[in-house]
Amino acid sequence: GDSVTQMEGPVTLSEEAFLTINCTYTATGYPSLFWYVQYPGEGLQLLLKATKADDKGSNKGFEATYRKETTSFHLEKGSVQVSDSAVYFCALTRDRGSTLGRLYFGRGTQLTVWP
Amino acid sequence: DAGVTQSPTHLIKTRGQQVTLRCSPKSGHDTVSWYQQALGQGPQFIFQYYEEEERQRGNFPDRFSGHQFPNYSSELNVNALLLGDSALYLCASTQIDRGRELFFGEGSRLTVL
Numbered sequence: 333g334d335s336v337t338q339m340e341g342p343v344t345l346s347e348e349a350f351l352t353i354n355c356t357y358t359a360t361g362y363p364s365l366f367w368y369v370q371y372p373g374e375g376l377q378l379l380l381k382a383t384k385a386d387d388k389g390s391n392k393g394f395e396a397t398y399r400k401e402t403t404s405f406h407l408e409k410g411s412v413q414v415s416d417s418a419v420y421f422c423a424l425t426r427d428r429g430s431t432l433g434r435l436y437f438g439r440g441t442q443l444t445v446w447p
Numbered sequence: 448d449a450g451v452t453q454s455p456t457h458l459i460k461t462r463g464q465q466v467t468l469r470c471s472p473k474s475g476h477d478t479v480s481w482y483q484q485a486l487g488q489g490p491q492f493i494f495q496y497y498e499e500e501e502r503q504r505g506n507f508p509d510r511f512s513g514h515q516f517p518n519y520s521s522e523l524n525v526n527a528l529l530l531g532d533s534a535l536y537l538c539a540s541t542q543i544d545r546g547r548e549l550f551f552g553e554g555s556r557l558t559v560l
């Protein structure tokens with residue numbers, strides 16, 4: 333079945349360090365891929381997405397590239413800030429219609445950035 | 448513009464009881480999905496409602512049921528609670544035929560003793 337595997341956390345970095353959070357997926361067909369972020373005390377927020385192979389999603393300095401050959405969608409940021417401390421979730425959907433339906437999430441990776 | 452709102456934020460029940468959780472979608476949205484997030488896990492899809500009907504369902508038993516009202520708000524009902532039902536229950540909304548992003552509420556934290 334469809335699934336997402338994320339690198340286990342927690343991840344602890346100093347401010348301005350480079351961030352990579354690995355995500356690989358298993359799915360039939362051509363899923364759309366997402367990164368969601370959950371700040372303390374808040375709901376999940378969409379960070380970025382990619383809908384087809386080789387697409388690069390980007391937002392707030394974060395990037396991820398849809399690699400079909402390696403079934404991966406790794407999240408990267410060149411210089412993290414304390415305010416990036418949160419839990420990051422990789423997710424996929426096979427819904428190709430115009431309405432987003434079922435998402436499959438990874439377990440989440442806790443990121444803590446120290447000043 | 449109000450986002451997705453859920454109530455209650457926290458509640459405690461005992462095994463065998465029943466619980467109802469409520470969700471109001473973001474303004475302009477007509478489709479509601481429910482997810483269960485156990486501690487240390489990612490959210491798992493329970494079901495999705497549109498036009499007061501269940502459109503998709505995940506791998507959850509019939510003890511989990513839902514309802515959508517004409518104003519698009521939704522309820523999640525769980526009967527015969529088990530200890531394993533303790534989790535954060537998330538509601539997400541989108542707009543049919545246009546919605547390529549899910550907007551999530553902050554969730555309802557259910558503890559079953």
